[in-house]
Amino acid sequence: MGPWVFQPSHFTAVVLFALFASSVFGVTQRETPRSMIRYGIYCFVLFVAAAIVISWLMFLIAR
Amino acid sequence: MATEDNKKTSTQSGAQEGFVYLPLIAGWLVPGGGHFLLRKWGRGAVLAAAILGMFVLGLAMQGKVYANAHDILDLLGLVGDLGIGLPYVLSRMLGLGDVQVMVTTADYGTRFIVVAGLLNIIAAVDAHNLRTGRKS
Numbered sequence: 001m002g003p004w005v006f007q008p009s010h011f012t013a014v015v016l017f018a019l020f021a022s023s024v025f026g027v028t029q030r031e032t033p034r035s036m037i038r039y040g041i042y043c044f045v046l047f048v049a050a051a052i053v054i055s056w057l058m059f060l061i062a063r
Numbered sequence: 064m065a066t067e068d069n070k071k072t073s074t075q076s077g078a079q080e081g082f083v084y085l086p087l088i089a090g091w092l093v094p095g096g097g098h099f100l101l102r103k104w105g106r107g108a109v110l111a112a113a114i115l116g117m118f119v120l121g122l123a124m125q126g127k128v129y130a131n132a133h134d135i136l137d138l139l140g141l142v143g144d145l146g147i148g149l150p151y152v153l154s155r156m157l158g159l160g161d162v163q164v165m166v167t168t169a170d171y172g173t174r175f176i177v178v179a180g181l182l183n184i185i186a187a188v189d190a191h192n193l194r195t196g197r198k199s
Contacts, residue, residue, distance in 0.1 A: 005125060006123035020114070020117040027189070
């Protein structure tokens with residue numbers, strides 16, 4: 001066990017994952033700072049929106 | 064005119080001197096290291112914060128660090144983990160991530176660690192592209 005334990009909710013984990021991944025995508029996939037920020041935000045929104053939509057689909061299928 | 068062109072060409076070739084794969088290797092070993100080497104401080108800082116942040120949170124979620132490959136899924140996990148470079152070696156030396164914890168957040172943590180390694184490979188390749196001039 002590590003020195004401290006972090007137990008986020010599912011949604012917090014999704015948001016953190018989206019934040020880190022979209023930061024790297026933004027910096028590596030675009031050339032100017034402005035387009036990096038725009039692409040990073042775009043990826044972040046897509047990550048979170050896709051997670052919410054798929055979660056609802058799984059919820060409705062499971063019922 | 065011809066002398067100016069020659070000067071410009073020699074300056075460009077001077078900038079391309081040295082080991083061309085150094086930013087790629089530095090970027091793999093230390094997240095953001097390739098960008099720091101190329102004096103892209105801002106980009107390097109964002110990459111280092113994102114990749115190391117993801118790796119540390121993965122460990123804090125009690126995620127597993129793959130040490131060996133018993134089957135194909137373990138092998139893929141190991142390859143992903145190795146992508147982070149020296150932090151992987153450090154975590155193995157400190158014995159972090161070697162305990163199998165059966166909680167949901169531990170599974171998330173394992174994925175965080177693997178994806179941090181994969182993102183680091185993207186960042187290292189980006190540093191290489193900056194070095195070769197494929198990207199500005």
